[in-house]
Amino acid sequence: MAKRLDLKDVDIYYGDFHAVQNVNLSVPPRSVTSFIGPSGCGKSTVLRTLNRMHEEIPGARVEGEIQLDGEDIYARGSDAVAVRRTIGMVFQRPNPFPTMSIRDNVVAGLKLQGVRDKKKLDEVCEASLKGANLWKEVSGRLDKPGGGLSGGQQQRLCIARAIAVQPDVLLMDEPCSALDPISTLAIEDLIGDLKKDYTIVIVTHNMQQAARVSDQTAFFNLEATGKPGHLVEIDDTEKIFSNPQERETEDYISGRFG
Amino acid sequence: MSAALDAPERPAASEAFRAVSTARKVKNQLATVLVTLAFVIAVIPLVWLLVSVLIKGFPAIVSVDWWTKSLSGVTPDQARGGVYHAIVGTLVQALIAGIIAVPVGIFAAVYLVEYGRGRLARITSFMVDILSGVPSIVAALFIFALFISIGGLSQSGFLVGLALVLLMLPVVIRNTEEMLRLVPDELREASYALGIPKWKTILRIVLPTALSGTVTGVMLAFARVMGETAPVLVLVGYARAINFDPFEGNQASLPLLIYTELSTNPSAAGQLRIWGGALTLILIVMVFQLAASLISRYSAISK
Amino acid sequence: MTPDGDEAEPNTVSERTTQRAPSDDPATQDRPAGSATMSSVTDTQPSTTGSSRTTSGGTGERVFRALTTGSGLVVVVAIALIGLFLIVQAVPSLLANNDNFFTSPEFNTTDASNLRFGIRDLLAVTLLSSLLALVIAMPIGMGIALFLTQYTPSRLAQPFSYVIGLLAAVPSIVFGLWGVLVLAPAIEPIAAFLQTYLGWIFLFAPGNLPVLTGTIFTGGIVLAIMILPIVTATTREVFSQTPRFQIEAAQALGATRWEVIRMAVLPYGRSGFIAASMLGLGRALGETIAVLLVIRAATSPSHLSLFDGGYTFASLIASAASEFSQPLPTGAYISAGLVLFVLTFVVNAMARVVAGGKVNG
Known part of the structure; x- marks a missing residue:
């Protein structure tokens, strides 16, 4: 189920603006890769090209290749909608559908794909909520709206919703930045559990978080505002935080910059 | 963006990336058509009305009298005077x-x-x-x-x-x-x-x-x-x-x-x-x- | 559109403004509260006029405040007076009425000593034409709102909205003129078709007019065109406020554009759309001159068919306006106006309640 991601010579543009320059990296299956870097370095932009969410911005364009287990996600005839089904995403701000019940939120993706069998939906709902460590807290009120949960619970609901469709990769765009420390801890624990089954890419502003949850870390930087962001280096997390190859990385990690 | 993406050197997409069912695609296309149609439907009467008024009213408003005279002393069937x-x-x-x-x-x-x-x-x-x-x-x-x-x-x-x-x-x-x-x-x-x-x-x-x-x-x-x-x-x-x-x-x-x-x-x-x-x-x-x-x-x- | 609002991309600026917009709202909503505290401070201060001019307790402040409050009151008083004077003028005629006001299809005021008037047919024609307009304008209005907010690139959305707005700028008498002289003959075949094939449904049964032009059917279509910009404007506004993160939630699940609309946009905008439709309905109920010009007068009572003719409340009043001389017959029309006032009051009040805070006006 979990698959590897490879980025080859990826350049990202918004209209005439060159947002990210020449990114090459690989994300192995069943691992957590974190993207770190200062604001504006393009880490979120890169993340959003991985499931083609960037296409929702008019004028956005990608050059180079992004492959999922060797298959180009931008191949001719491929559909962004289908790509997003196989590469799930969790956002900065928990975004359950406010009018839907907890159950309907979890199975929303499956229903889109035309699964109508109630028994199957209930099974997936339970399994996904268990997978997101939320089952115990909500099993008694699956018919209540998802908006009634706490911020941390909502975010786990969103993770449950993302894994319910059994994606190959899970992208997380600063999933804890809107949460309190205890909820953050719960999500971080969950990420540790999820990597047994999924390939995970997480963007974070919090370096400690990157150090805690990820197996490898990619550091992005930009020379100046208005210049394209670029990948400085990617390596095992331990190595990036203890003994990075590049001076820029070291400066950033040690807080001398950014 | 699609221009770059559909470049001929790209390999064709695998099954997984085309997996959106036909029914969903058709529904999506249908919605696009209907929504566009709604806009067109609204524009039709607008254009029709404006054109009708313009064609039928234009001969009247081109005369100077139209803008400077009243209908005082003009009998109903006389095409003179103004507003x-x-x-x-x-x-x-x-x-x-x-x-x-x-x-x-x-x-x-x-x-x-x-x-x-x-x-x-x-x-x-x-x-x-x-x-x-x-x-x-x-x-x-x-x-x-x-x-x-x-x-x-x-x-x-x-x-x-x-x-x-x-x-x-x-x-x-x-x-x-x-x-x-x-x-x-x-x-x-x-x-x-x-x-x-x-x-x-x-x-x-x-x-x-x-x-x-x-x-x-x-x-x-x-x-x-x-x-x-x-x-x-x-x-x-x-x-x-x-x-x-x-x-x-x-x-x-x-x-x-x-x-x-x-x-x-x-x-x-x-x-x-x-x-x-x-x-x-x-x-x-x-x-x-x-x-x-x-x-x-x-x-x-x-x- | 990226949640990471600080990515270096050209969208950053607009992005931030859109992200800030929601947090701006509370700020603007806070203001009345903020100014409330300010003014309550000044209220509690002893008005030591002269010495403390800057603490805004001075004469200027009091005069200005009275002036603005008074202007606000004008609106409240106007509505109250409209209700009051319509009632005052209607009651004597209602008392002198020799027929049942609610059930009589007749509206005969020629003999002031024997008034016979009722609103049954007025209500039927008003509701039929307005509801037909609504049935047509609701789906089209929603479609246009979706087209403008979800399908049109932002560069074109503005001019396209302007085009729809032009419909609102056309005076109703011009709609009436066009409706009776251009549209009515043009759609007669459609009416004939409907009557031939759907005539077994009471709505499409032969009506009380000898012809198929100038019917409620024609009037309803003209009204639909007229209320379309109203339905569209408010609905578009609400749809465009759909939170970005909810749209993204659906997109990230692999929803097609239409599915995104179903999952995020429509649930968010439903109440606004309903409110917009009610505003449109209110407008249709009260529309006067277009209806007066388009829908023909009928000699026999209504059959509840769309191919009936007749008067709505508004068109009846306008048609008789030149004969308002004797108080009692005039009062009969004013009582019809009173019913119309109550109807539109209720519909507009409901629109406001349904909309909650999302729609203004």
Whole structure:
């Protein structure tokens, strides 16, 4: 189920603006890769090209290749909608559908794909909520709206919703930045559990978080505002935080910059 | 972006990335078609109407007399004279409405934004919504009941103006209110910090900042009321001659001219006058609309 | 559109403004509260006029406040007076009425000593034409709102909205003129078709007019065109406020554009759309001159068919306006106006309640 991601010579543009320059990296299956870097370095932009969410911005364009287990996600005839089904995403701000019940939120993706069998939906709902460590807290009120949960619970609901469709990769765009420390801890624990089954890419502003949850870390930087962001280096997390190859990385990690 | 993506050197997509079911794709396409169709459907009558009015009315408005003469002394079947008397009436009646509705509307908006709180403000805001939904015929009937039935006045252009006040007020209030809410609080605070009292702050700082938006609202309000027909049917008689005095006697206006010619004059000259009147009315309304959008484009506060 | 609002991309600026917009709202909503505290401070201060001019307790402040509050009151008083005077003028005629006001199809005021009037047919024609307008304008209005907010690139959305707005700028008498002289003959074949094939449904049964032009059917279509900009404007506004993050939630699940609309946009905008439709309905109920010109007078009572003719409340009043001389017959029409006032009051009040805070006016 979990698959590897490879980025080859990826350049990202918004209209005439060159947002990210020449990114090459690989994300192995069943691992957590974190993207770190200062604001504006393009880490979120890169993340959003991985499931083609960037296409929702008019004028956005990608050059180079992004492959999922060797298959180009931008191949001719491929559909962004289908790509997003196989590469799930969790956002900065928990975004359950406010009018839907907890159950309907979890199975929303499956229903889109035309699964109508109630028994199957209930099974997936339970399994996904268990997978997101939320089952115990909500099993008694699956018919209540998802908006009634706490911020941390909502975010786990969103993770449950993302894994319910059994994606190959899970992208997380600063999933804890809107949460309190205890909820953050719960999500971080969950990420540790999820990597047994999924390939995970997480963007974070919090370096400690990157150090805690990820197996490898990619550091992005930009020379100046208005210049394209670029990948400085990617390596095992331990190595990036203890003994990075590049001076820029070291400066950033040690807080001398950014 | 798709141009780059569909470049021929790209390999064809694997099954996994094309897995959106046909039914879903069809539904999606269908929705796109229907939604676009909705827009087209709305444009058809608009274009049809404008073209009809333009074609049928254009021959009437090209003559100089049309803009400078009344129908005084013109028999119904004669294709001469003009609608100057009706233009005058339309503008005079709208002006009367504006003189009353603009200051009251702006002050009411100031009240709602700057002073209003508690129950009275809520009721006022609610009543503004209600007033904006009051049909023009009801506004006209009210003025009729108050000033003619009870007050004993006779019909006049001035009473039309009063009815139009009721229709203008909510437009002025809502537009001004919206602009006042866009004025940043920092401006108010900066003024308070200088020791300027609140009312002077509002008059000298807040209102001038919101001015262009307010003027836009006023223009739109004028555009709305000048096409109103119901009040002129109830509150004033039609005159074929020029009457500048809104307090005395009958006074024509473009809607009243159109209605009168339509219901009493089946001749070719009458037909021409109807469509010419309609085109003239649209042109005048458009001028105010255009002024409104030009002013709002150069608005001081960007939305 | 990226949640990471600080990515270096050209969208950053607009992005931030859109992100800030929601947090701006509370700020603007806070203001009345803020100014409330300010003014309550000044209220509690002893008005030592002269010495403390800057604490805004001065004469200028009081005069200005009275002026603005008074202007606000004008609106409240106007509505109250409209209700009051319509009632005052209607009651004598209602008392002198020799027929049942609610059930009689007749509206005969020629003999002031024997008034016979009722609103049954007025209500039927008003509701039929307005509801037909609504049935047509609701789906089309929603479609246009979706087209403008979800399908049109932002560069074109503005001019396209302007085009729809032009519909609102056309005076109703011009709609009436066009409706009766151009549209009515053009759609007669459609009416004939409907009557031939759907005539077994009471709505499409032969009506009380000898012809198929100038029917409620024609009037309803004209009204639909007229209320379309109202339905569209408010709905578009609400749809465009759909939170970005909810749209993204659906997109990230692999929803097609239409599915995104179903999952995020429509649930968010439903109440606004309903409110917009009610505003449109209110407008249709009270529309006067277009209906008066388009729908023909009928000699026999209504059959509840769309191919009936007749008068609506508004068009009846306008048609009789030139004969308002004797108080009692005039009062009969004013009582019809009173019913119309109550109808539109209720519809507009409901629109406001349904909309909650989302729609203004």
